[in-house]
Amino acid sequence: MTEHARRAPTMNDVAAHAGVGLKTVSRYVNGETNIRPDLAQRIAGAIETLGYRRNLAAASIRPGQRSGVIGLIIGDLGNPYWSSVARAAERVCAERRHLLVTASSEEDPERFAALADRLVDQRVDALVAVPPPGAESSAVERARRHIPVIAIDRPSPHATCSIVYDNRGGAEAAVAVLREHGPVGYVGDTLAMWTMAERYGGYAAAVGAVDERLVAHDAHTMDDAIGAAARVIEAGARAILAANNRAALGTLRTFADRGERLPLIGFDDFELASVVNPPVSVATPDSAALGARGALAAFAALAGEAVADEVLAPGLLLRGSERP
Amino acid sequence: MTEHARRAPTMNDVAAHAGVGLKTVSRYVNGETNIRPDLAQRIAGAIETLGYRRNLAAASIRPGQRSGVIGLIIGDLGNPYWSSVARAAERVCAERRHLLVTASSEEDPERFAALADRLVDQRVDALVAVPPPGAESSAVERARRHIPVIAIDRPSPHATCSIVYDNRGGAEAAVAVLREHGPVGYVGDTLAMWTMAERYGGYAAAVGAVDERLVAHDAHTMDDAIGAAARVIEAGARAILAANNRAALGTLRTFADRGERLPLIGFDDFELASVVNPPVSVATPDSAALGARGALAAFAALAGEAVADEVLAPGLLLRGSERP
DNA sequence: TTGTAAGCGTTATCAA
DNA sequence: TTGATAACGCTTACAA
Numbered sequence: 001m002t003e004h005a006r007r008a009p010t011m012n013d014v015a016a017h018a019g020v021g022l023k024t025v026s027r028y029v030n031g032e033t034n035i036r037p038d039l040a041q042r043i044a045g046a047i048e049t050l051g052y053r054r055n056l057a058a059a060s061i062r063p064g065q066r067s068g069v070i071g072l073i074i075g076d077l078g079n080p081y082w083s084s085v086a087r088a089a090e091r092v093c094a095e096r097r098h099l100l101v102t103a104s105s106e107e108d109p110e111r112f113a114a115l116a117d118r119l120v121d122q123r124v125d126a127l128v129a130v131p132p133p134g135a136e137s138s139a140v141e142r143a144r145r146h147i148p149v150i151a152i153d154r155p156s157p158h159a160t161c162s163i164v165y166d167n168r169g170g171a172e173a174a175v176a177v178l179r180e181h182g183p184v185g186y187v188g189d190t191l192a193m194w195t196m197a198e199r200y201g202g203y204a205a206a207v208g209a210v211d212e213r214l215v216a217h218d219a220h221t222m223d224d225a226i227g228a229a230a231r232v233i234e235a236g237a238r239a240i241l242a243a244n245n246r247a248a249l250g251t252l253r254t255f256a257d258r259g260e261r262l263p264l265i266g267f268d269d270f271e272l273a274s275v276v277n278p279p280v281s282v283a284t285p286d287s288a289a290l291g292a293r294g295a296l297a298a299f300a301a302l303a304g305e306a307v308a309d310e311v312l313a314p315g316l317l318l319r320g321s322e323r324p
Numbered sequence: 325m326t327e328h329a330r331r332a333p334t335m336n337d338v339a340a341h342a343g344v345g346l347k348t349v350s351r352y353v354n355g356e357t358n359i360r361p362d363l364a365q366r367i368a369g370a371i372e373t374l375g376y377r378r379n380l381a382a383a384s385i386r387p388g389q390r391s392g393v394i395g396l397i398i399g400d401l402g403n404p405y406w407s408s409v410a411r412a413a414e415r416v417c418a419e420r421r422h423l424l425v426t427a428s429s430e431e432d433p434e435r436f437a438a439l440a441d442r443l444v445d446q447r448v449d450a451l452v453a454v455p456p457p458g459a460e461s462s463a464v465e466r467a468r469r470h471i472p473v474i475a476i477d478r479p480s481p482h483a484t485c486s487i488v489y490d491n492r493g494g495a496e497a498a499v500a501v502l503r504e505h506g507p508v509g510y511v512g513d514t515l516a517m518w519t520m521a522e523r524y525g526g527y528a529a530a531v532g533a534v535d536e537r538l539v540a541h542d543a544h545t546m547d548d549a550i551g552a553a554a555r556v557i558e559a560g561a562r563a564i565l566a567a568n569n570r571a572a573l574g575t576l577r578t579f580a581d582r583g584e585r586l587p588l589i590g591f592d593d594f595e596l597a598s599v600v601n602p603p604v605s606v607a608t609p610d611s612a613a614l615g616a617r618g619a620l621a622a623f624a625a626l627a628g629e630a631v632a633d634e635v636l637a638p639g640l641l642l643r644g645s646e647r648p
Numbered sequence: 649t650t651g652t653a654a655g656c657g658t659t660a661t662c663a664a
Numbered sequence: 665t666t667g668a669t670a671a672c673g674c675t676t677a678c679a680a
């Protein structure tokens with residue numbers, strides 16, 4: 001039951017048990033080759049019988065040594081967009097035999113700062129983070145003094161580098177497709193979010209003169225999105241750009257309520273987007289690519305390589321809903 | 325650029341800078357109260373100007389000290405079911421100011437063992453893990469000698485305790501609802517998976533005499549699931565129990581292909597299950613509860629409290645698809 | 649090839 | 665209340 005309460009055997013215990021010096025055990029454990037075979041045997045036996053496991057935390061406190069752990073701060077692990085980022089980052093870490101500590105900021109600057117500080121204190125080797133809107137800068141700056149910090153999804157001026165999607169370009173491309181059906185409406189969330197501002201910027205650039213009645217920035221919740229979509233449709237929109245997946249779902253719900261469907265392109269892919277009828281087209285930042293590139297940049301920075309900002313081109317997945 | 329290359333200031337540096345003893349800084353950093361205010365001031369100043377961050381990894385190597393990190397091994401972070409487990413566990417950890425290292429086993433016993441070993445080596449305080457089908461026992465047993473190990477989703481005989489859902493009961497309840505419409509078909513994955521075997525067991529118990537033609541255990545991929553569902557329907561099923569969400573999606577696709585819909589209850593909730601028409605009913609192990617209870621059990625074990633196996637009752641979410 | 653001794657950054661002991 | 669001094673489990677000179 002309380003088996004684990006017993007003091008864990010140390011490298012010293014192994015050395016004593018095997019009747020060799022401490023350093024020889026260290027060599028063995030670290031896979032160094034120059035060890036007499038019979039000693040190696042004895043050490044292996046001692047490790048086995050004692051149930052010895054090396055203490056990586058202890059090994060890593062020496063300067064120049066790394067912990068083999070990467071930190072990741074995303075918005076919310078429960079959101080498919082973010083969990084996809086995390087999964088991709090985890091995969092890159094696993095290939096390099098690193099662990100990943102994942103934390104959710106809930107887009108709260110204070111929580112973000114606390115998590116970033118904690119991760120630095122825990123001595124993760126590098127930090128991949130989605131800076132929340134607002135005053136994240138000091139937290140990033142602080143972390144940056146100790147470890148490489150890669151900002152993803154949104155840029156951060158203090159990060160080692162930033163990897164973001166071309167949200168603006170994605171919106172422009174979507175509008176270019178929708179425009180032929182008539183006035184394009186826009187349903188999105190607050191412009192305080194960098195991604196939203198970028199997407200709206202792309203929309204505005206593509207439509208030329210923005211008709212404010214065709215635009216909604218208050219799709220904060222699903223209900224808000226439903227209302228916003230209804231408003232935009234009633235104002236005369238003949239096609240809709242929904243600037244995130246909540247807005248897209250709300251718009252779909254509004255279509256159902258009104259018994260009328262308009263050409264629609266959403267933003268951010270969502271599960272089952274391909275299952276509803278017609279399948280929903282989306283301009284989608286490939287979240288997996290974000291996570292993967294972020295982790296890769298972290299490893300590059302750790303290896304001392306130069307890392308540069310990246311802007312990943314958004315794919316436009318046309319599945320059918322962009323047509324009348 | 326390479327700001328972080330500089331050697332990080334240590335507690336000793338702070339002590340020297342503030343002109344106080346090492347232990348006094350330690351006291352200050354650990355929030356102990358018996359410190360002369362003026363010394364506290366000097367220390368705070370030194371910490372600020374030096375940009376000192378304490379090294380939690382170094383602090384935790386002392387026996388009896390904990391790392392403040394919990395390990396979690398799930399099937400795949402990219403799967404909403406598992407990411408929901410992770411998110412719930414993370415939330416419980418965050419409340420207790422702990423970090424969570426999440427790793428995906430991909431249901432591979434070897435990968436699982438490697439991850440469990442690594443997490444123990446990294447000295448996480450406790451391990452919450454989903455044991456993959458097959459020979460996980462030795463890995464759990466090994467980890468168990470060092471730290472509490474909580475098995476979730478599936479039982480493990482070597483774990484400190486196991487927290488699972490009543491899959492059998494959920495399947496029985498679902499069949500009880502579907503039965504009135506005629507022969508109930510079953511679409512699921514291999515019985516080598518503990519959860520599948522339990523669900524199928526519940527199905528078999530509820531239908532009494534199983535008609536093998538109405539049963540498919542080969543829904544490994546979405547395509548397989550589509551084929552399996554078609555077979556079961558053609559064999560005369562008048563209602564379907566889909567034993568995981570892939571099976572449910574495949575069955576929905578088959579309905580669409582055939583232009584015919586049967587009463588359906590799925591297993592494991594999925595995003596947008598409530599959005600498709602009609603909304604899909606599911607017998608759902610509340611994955612969030614699994615993660616939360618798992619983490620809570622880990623903390624209980626760490627606190628020296630007795631922990632016991634738990635079987636969480638599955639909820640049956642009837643949304644409409646269970647009717648003709 | 650092997651082992652001793654000196655750290656690494658922190659916490660704990662204990663005498664001042 | 666304070667601060668030498670000794671751990672903690674490991675790695676790394678440096679000898680042997």
